[in-house]
Amino acid sequence: MGAKSRELILLLAVCALAFCESVNKTVKKDSKDSDNFLSQYDEEYDTDDQEVLFNEDKPCPRDCLCAVSQGYRMAKCTRLELITQKFGDDITDLVIENSVIPVELEDFIFKKLGLDKVATIKIVNSTITSVGSNAFHGLHELYAVNLSNNKLKSLHPETFASNKKLLLLTLSNNPLKFPAPGSPDYFLNASSVQELDISYCDMKYIAANTIKNMPGLMYLNLAGNNLSEMEADTFKTLLDLEEIDLSDNNIKSLPDDIFTENTELATLHIQRNPIDSVYGIQIPDLLTLNAGQTNIKFVGPSMFNGMTYIANLNLSGNSIEKIHNQAFHKLVELNYLDLSYNDLDFISSALIKENIELDIFKISNNPKLKHLPMEGFNCSAEQFNIYLFDASNCGLEEVYDDSLKTFTALSQINLSGNKIKSINKHVFSRSPKLVEINLSYNMLTTLEAQTFANNKDLGKLYLQGNPLKVLTAEVFVHTPVLSVLDMSHGDLTALWKVEKTQPTTLLNNLSFLNVSYNRITEIKQTELDTLNKLRSLDISNNPLTCSREFENLMTWLSKRKVSPKENSAIIANLGKDTKEDDGSYSWEFLSQITCGTAMKHNIEPLPTVSDEEIWERIDKDAEGNFDLKDTLDDGKIADDTKDNEKDYDDETADDIDDDEDDDEDEDKDESGEEYDEDDNVDLKVKLIEKPPKNSLEPKPTAATDPKEKVKIDIKLLENDHMYDDLEPEVYVQAQEGKAEHGHYDYLWPMLIAILGALLLLIVIAKVMMMVCSRRNKQVRYNSAIIAAMSQPGRTKKDCGLVYQQLSEDLTSPATPKLNRYAPLHSVTVKASNMSYESSPFHHSNIVPEAV
Structure with a gap:
C-alpha cells in the first residue's frame, strides 16, 4: 500500500506542475501587449453590471447599518454628522431614527455626505435644530421626504424649490410656524409635491396664500391642528385635490361653497369636530364622507342633497336620535352605511328602500333600539345586495321571522350582545x-x-x-x-x-x-x-x-x-x-x-375482561404476586413462559447460588433455543431503563421479595418470553459486542492510511498553488508598470500608484442601476382614535404618514 501511495503522490505533483506552467505561459502571452491587458481588465471589473454594495473608499459610516432591501441601497443610522460620516454614492434611502444627538441640516449637507443620488430621506423621532434653505439643494432624484416628530420649528419657504421630483412631503408632529392670517406670505414653494402631511403641527389658521405655491396637491392632511373657522377660498387653488383630512380640529361649520372649485374632491374626513350639520355643502362628486363622532343629532331628508353620489357614509358615534325615513333615498350609489354607536330607538322599514347598491349595513351599539322592523326592510328592487349586517349590542329582545326576509344575499350577520331568548327556524x-x-x-x-x-x-x-x-x-x-x-x-x-x-x-x-x-x-x-x-x-x-x-x-x-x-x-x-x-x-x-397521573400509554377498551374482574384480581394479589400480563392477556401465556417460571420457583426453593444461576442462564442464551435475537435486543434496552411508576402497580409491602418486583417489571416490558435476572442479559450483550468487533480489526488502520495520504496531497497542492500565485502576481505587476510607463508624462515614481489603483479596482464595487421611484419604507404617526370608530376608509394611495 505504501508503494502505491508514493506513485499516486508523484503523479499528482507532476500534474500540478504542468498546470502551473500552462498558466504561466498564458499570462506571459497576454502580458506582451499591455494595452490589451488593461482594456481586458477594465471590461472585466469596471462594468456597471457588477452589483456591489459599498466601495473601499466609502464603507458604511459609523452608527449606521447598510443593507440591500428589494434591490435598493438603504442606510439606517442613529445620528447624522458631517465630520465623522461619509456615504457611498450608491445609497438611495437614508433613514435617521431616534437620534440622541440633535440633527443640524446645514446647506448642501446631503451632497457633502456623498448622498447625491438619494431618493428618499426619512428623519423621524429626533430633534432637528435647523434646516438650511439649501439643505436639499442638488438632490435631483429626491421624491420623498419625511421629517415628522422632530421638534422642527420653522422651514424656509424655498427649502424644496429645487427638488423638481419631490412628490411626498411629511412634516407632521412639529411645532411649525405658518403665515399669519391676512399675510401674503406662503408656507412652501414646492410645485411638484402631490401629497402633503402637516397634521398635528399646531396650525391655528389656514388661508389660500398658505398653500398657493403648491398647486399640484392631490392629498392634504390638516388633522389635529385646532383649526376653527375657514374662509370660502381656502382651497380654491387646489384644482387637483382628491382627498382632504380635517379631522380632530375645532371646526363648527363649513362654508357651503368652500369646495366648489375642487371638482376632483372624492374623500372628505371631518370626524371628531364639533360640527352639527353638513347641510348645504356642495361637493357633487364626493364618494366618501367620514363624519363620525361629531355633534350631528338629527339627519333630515335633504342633508345630503349636495353630495348625491356618496358611496361610503360613516355617521357612527354621533349620538343621533332620529333619522328621517327618506334621509338616504337620494344616495342611490351608497355601498357602505355605518349608523353604529348612536342613540336610535327606532329604525324605519323604509330607511334604505332606495339604496339597492348597499353592501354593508351597520346599526350596532344602539342600546335603545330593542326591535328590528317586523316586516323587514323594504327594498325597491325586492331584494338587497347586503352581504354584512351588524346589529350587535342593540338590546334586541327578539328577531322576527321576516326581519331579514329581504337580505337574501347576506353572508355575515352579527346579533351578539343582545337579549334574544329564542331563534325561530x-x-x-x-x-x-x-x-x-x-x-x-x-x-x-x-x-x-x-x-x-x-x-x-x-x-x-x-x-x-x-x-x-x-x-x-x-x-x-x-x-x-x-x-x-x-x-x-x-x-x-x-x-x-x-x-x-x-x-x-x-x-x-x-x-x-x-x-x-x-x-x-x-x-x-x-x-x-x-x-x-x-x-x-x-x-x-x-x-x-x-x-x-x-x-x-x-x-x-x-x-x-x-x-x-x-x-x-x-x-x-x-x-x-x-x-x-x-x-x-x-x-x-x-x-x-x-x-392524578399523566397518560403513559394508549388505553383501549377490554373486549373480554370486565372492569370488575380486573380490580378483583388487583385486590386479590395486593401483596405483590399480581401479574399484570396475565390480566391483560386474559390468562393466555405461552407454555415456555410458564416452564421458565416453574424453574425459577424450584431454584428458589432449593437455595441455588446466584453464580450457578448466572452460568445456567448463560448456557441457555448461547444455545439460541430459548429466544429470538431481535426480541432479546429489545428486552435488553428496556431492562436498562428504570421502570416508570404506574398507578395500577400494587404498593410493595414488607414481605415483598425484591426479585419478585424485578420479575413483574420485566413481564410488563417484554413481548414474548420471560427472563429471571438482569445480569445474564448484560453479559450476553457484551459477548455479542466482542464478536462483532472481530469483523472490523483491519478497518481503522486502512482509514488512517487513506486519510494520511489525502492530507499529504492537500499540502502539496497548496504549496504549488502558492508558487503559481506569486509568479502570476509578479507578471501582472510588471504588465501594469509597462502600461503606466508607456503613457506620456508618467515617470517611474508613479508606478506604485498605478498598481495600487489596479488592486483597488479589483475589489471596488460598481454603481448599481436603480429605479428611483420605488415605494418608500413606511413610518406611521397617527392620532389616537376612539375605539368604536369603524370607518373602513383611509388614504388608499401613498399616504405621507407612511413615507
Missing part, C-alpha cells in the same frame, strides 16, 4: 348564503333542530356566552361545512345528544371546537368520532371526571394531534390553583390534573 331561512352567524352573549337556552336547516354554506357559528343547557346533534346535521364552533361560557352538561341515526358526516369539516367554561363532566370519544378534521379542542374549565372514557378520549386526541387550549386553565373539580403548575397546557397535563 324561519329567521335565517331567507338567507341561504350565510357563512358566519354570531349569536354570542344572548339569552339562548336551546336551539331548534331546524334553526340552520337552509344554511348549507355556514362555516362559522358563535354561540358563546349563552345559558345553553343542552343541544342535539341534529342542529349541526344541516351545516356540513361548519369549521368553527364556539359554545364556551355556557351551561352545557354534555357536548350534544348523540342520536342513533345521526349521519357519519356530522361536523366532518369542523376544525375548531370550544366548549370551555361549561359544566361538562364527561366527554365520550364516540361524540367526536365523526370530527375527522378537528385540529383544536378547548375543554378547559369544566368539572371533568376521571374515567376509562376520559382516558380513551385523551389517547384519541393525542393520536389525532388535536391541540388543546395553550394555557394553564383551572379545571373546576380540582380546587387547585394552576399557577403552581409550570408545564404548558396539554392533554398529558389535563390527564394528570384530572386523574
Whole structure:
C-alpha cells in the first residue's frame, strides 16, 4: 500500500506542475501587449453590471447599518454628522431614527455626505435644530421626504424649490410656524409635491396664500391642528385635490361653497369636530364622507342633497336620535352605511328602500333600539345586495321571522350582545348564503333542530356566552361545512345528544371546537368520532371526571394531534390553583390534573375482561404476586413462559447460588433455543431503563421479595418470553459486542492510511498553488508598470500608484442601476382614535404618514 501511495503522490505533483506552467505561459502571452491587458481588465471589473454594495473608499459610516432591501441601497443610522460620516454614492434611502444627538441640516449637507443620488430621506423621532434653505439643494432624484416628530420649528419657504421630483412631503408632529392670517406670505414653494402631511403641527389658521405655491396637491392632511373657522377660498387653488383630512380640529361649520372649485374632491374626513350639520355643502362628486363622532343629532331628508353620489357614509358615534325615513333615498350609489354607536330607538322599514347598491349595513351599539322592523326592510328592487349586517349590542329582545326576509344575499350577520331568548327556524331561512352567524352573549337556552336547516354554506357559528343547557346533534346535521364552533361560557352538561341515526358526516369539516367554561363532566370519544378534521379542542374549565372514557378520549386526541387550549386553565373539580403548575397546557397535563397521573400509554377498551374482574384480581394479589400480563392477556401465556417460571420457583426453593444461576442462564442464551435475537435486543434496552411508576402497580409491602418486583417489571416490558435476572442479559450483550468487533480489526488502520495520504496531497497542492500565485502576481505587476510607463508624462515614481489603483479596482464595487421611484419604507404617526370608530376608509394611495 505504501508503494502505491508514493506513485499516486508523484503523479499528482507532476500534474500540478504542468498546470502551473500552462498558466504561466498564458499570462506571459497576454502580458506582451499591455494595452490589451488593461482594456481586458477594465471590461472585466469596471462594468456597471457588477452589483456591489459599498466601495473601499466609502464603507458604511459609523452608527449606521447598510443593507440591500428589494434591490435598493438603504442606510439606517442613529445620528447624522458631517465630520465623522461619509456615504457611498450608491445609497438611495437614508433613514435617521431616534437620534440622541440633535440633527443640524446645514446647506448642501446631503451632497457633502456623498448622498447625491438619494431618493428618499426619512428623519423621524429626533430633534432637528435647523434646516438650511439649501439643505436639499442638488438632490435631483429626491421624491420623498419625511421629517415628522422632530421638534422642527420653522422651514424656509424655498427649502424644496429645487427638488423638481419631490412628490411626498411629511412634516407632521412639529411645532411649525405658518403665515399669519391676512399675510401674503406662503408656507412652501414646492410645485411638484402631490401629497402633503402637516397634521398635528399646531396650525391655528389656514388661508389660500398658505398653500398657493403648491398647486399640484392631490392629498392634504390638516388633522389635529385646532383649526376653527375657514374662509370660502381656502382651497380654491387646489384644482387637483382628491382627498382632504380635517379631522380632530375645532371646526363648527363649513362654508357651503368652500369646495366648489375642487371638482376632483372624492374623500372628505371631518370626524371628531364639533360640527352639527353638513347641510348645504356642495361637493357633487364626493364618494366618501367620514363624519363620525361629531355633534350631528338629527339627519333630515335633504342633508345630503349636495353630495348625491356618496358611496361610503360613516355617521357612527354621533349620538343621533332620529333619522328621517327618506334621509338616504337620494344616495342611490351608497355601498357602505355605518349608523353604529348612536342613540336610535327606532329604525324605519323604509330607511334604505332606495339604496339597492348597499353592501354593508351597520346599526350596532344602539342600546335603545330593542326591535328590528317586523316586516323587514323594504327594498325597491325586492331584494338587497347586503352581504354584512351588524346589529350587535342593540338590546334586541327578539328577531322576527321576516326581519331579514329581504337580505337574501347576506353572508355575515352579527346579533351578539343582545337579549334574544329564542331563534325561530324561519329567521335565517331567507338567507341561504350565510357563512358566519354570531349569536354570542344572548339569552339562548336551546336551539331548534331546524334553526340552520337552509344554511348549507355556514362555516362559522358563535354561540358563546349563552345559558345553553343542552343541544342535539341534529342542529349541526344541516351545516356540513361548519369549521368553527364556539359554545364556551355556557351551561352545557354534555357536548350534544348523540342520536342513533345521526349521519357519519356530522361536523366532518369542523376544525375548531370550544366548549370551555361549561359544566361538562364527561366527554365520550364516540361524540367526536365523526370530527375527522378537528385540529383544536378547548375543554378547559369544566368539572371533568376521571374515567376509562376520559382516558380513551385523551389517547384519541393525542393520536389525532388535536391541540388543546395553550394555557394553564383551572379545571373546576380540582380546587387547585394552576399557577403552581409550570408545564404548558396539554392533554398529558389535563390527564394528570384530572386523574392524578399523566397518560403513559394508549388505553383501549377490554373486549373480554370486565372492569370488575380486573380490580378483583388487583385486590386479590395486593401483596405483590399480581401479574399484570396475565390480566391483560386474559390468562393466555405461552407454555415456555410458564416452564421458565416453574424453574425459577424450584431454584428458589432449593437455595441455588446466584453464580450457578448466572452460568445456567448463560448456557441457555448461547444455545439460541430459548429466544429470538431481535426480541432479546429489545428486552435488553428496556431492562436498562428504570421502570416508570404506574398507578395500577400494587404498593410493595414488607414481605415483598425484591426479585419478585424485578420479575413483574420485566413481564410488563417484554413481548414474548420471560427472563429471571438482569445480569445474564448484560453479559450476553457484551459477548455479542466482542464478536462483532472481530469483523472490523483491519478497518481503522486502512482509514488512517487513506486519510494520511489525502492530507499529504492537500499540502502539496497548496504549496504549488502558492508558487503559481506569486509568479502570476509578479507578471501582472510588471504588465501594469509597462502600461503606466508607456503613457506620456508618467515617470517611474508613479508606478506604485498605478498598481495600487489596479488592486483597488479589483475589489471596488460598481454603481448599481436603480429605479428611483420605488415605494418608500413606511413610518406611521397617527392620532389616537376612539375605539368604536369603524370607518373602513383611509388614504388608499401613498399616504405621507407612511413615507
